[in-house]
Amino acid sequence: MPGEIGYEKVAMNSAAALAEIMGFSPDRIDDLRTAVGEACLNAVEHGNRCRANIKVLVTLRTQDGELCVAIQDRGSHAIIAPSRPSLDEKIRGNDRARGWGMYLIENLVDEMWYEHGSTGGNTVYLLFRLDPPDLPDLDSERASSEDQR
Numbered sequence: 001m002p003g004e005i006g007y008e009k010v011a012m013n014s015a016a017a018l019a020e021i022m023g024f025s026p027d028r029i030d031d032l033r034t035a036v037g038e039a040c041l042n043a044v045e046h047g048n049r050c051r052a053n054i055k056v057l058v059t060l061r062t063q064d065g066e067l068c069v070a071i072q073d074r075g076s077h078a079i080i081a082p083s084r085p086s087l088d089e090k091i092r093g094n095d096r097a098r099g100w101g102m103y104l105i106e107n108l109v110d111e112m113w114y115e116h117g118s119t120g121g122n123t124v125y126l127l128f129r130l131d132p133p134d135l136p137d138l139d140s141e142r143a144s145s146e147d148q149r
Contacts, residue, residue, distance in 0.1 A: 001040070001055060001056050001057075001058055002052060002055060002056075003043075003044050003048045003050070003051060003052050003053070003054045003055055003056050003073075004044065004050075004052045005041065005044055005045075005050075007040070007044075007056075008036070008037045008040035008041050008044070009037070011036055011037070011040050011056075011058040011069075011071070012033045012036050012037045012040070013033075014058070014060065015032055015033065015036045015058075015060055015067070015069050016029050016032060016033050018060055018062065018067060019032050019067055019128065022062060022065070022067060022130060023130060024067075024128070024130060028128065031108040031109070031128075032067070032069075032108075032126075032128050034104070034108055035069075035104075035105045035108040035109050035126050036058075036069050036071070036126065038101045038104055038105050039069075039071045039101075039105055039124045039126060040056060040058065040071055041101070042071075042073075042101050042102070042124070043056040043071050043072070043073035043075075043122070043124070044056060044073075046073075046075065046077075047073025047074065047075030047077075047121070047122050048073050048074055048075060049075070054073075054074050055074075056071060056072065056073055057070075057071075057072040058070070058071050058072075059072075065129060065130035066127060066128065066129050066130065067127075067128045067130075068125060068126070068127050068128075069125070069126045069128075070123055070124070070125050070126075071123065071124045071126070072121055072122070072123040072124075073121055073122050073123075074120060074121045075120065075121060075122055076120045077122075078116035078122065079102075079114045079116065079122045079124065105124075105126065109126045109127060109128060110127050110128055110129045111125075111126075111127040112124065112125065112126055112127070113125050
């Protein structure tokens, strides 16, 4: 996708459409959209430094009820491990309001990992597992069968 803010919506919508076809629940699709959008924005802003001529590569892969979204920038700096931002410090004004992106992503996905390429560029991998099917409510089924006796 072009390395411009706004195009993350294309990646979000593509991932959401695939997740819907796979049978993900609406809530999980919302999580996926948010995580993919944030990761794409990070790639544009932090990886590519908002240079519109540098593209962000977004790859969607499915296997055995899993959807893996890989977002690759062309940045020269390696991604640092996310740390939990201090809400107290942010409220006091001692820390910037920004800096929640990786923490947010990490809490919306089933797994997240990233790599810094030997020639530059970062790839963030977001793994989403298909929701388990809704299991029947055994208590209500048991009560219903007892009523029929």
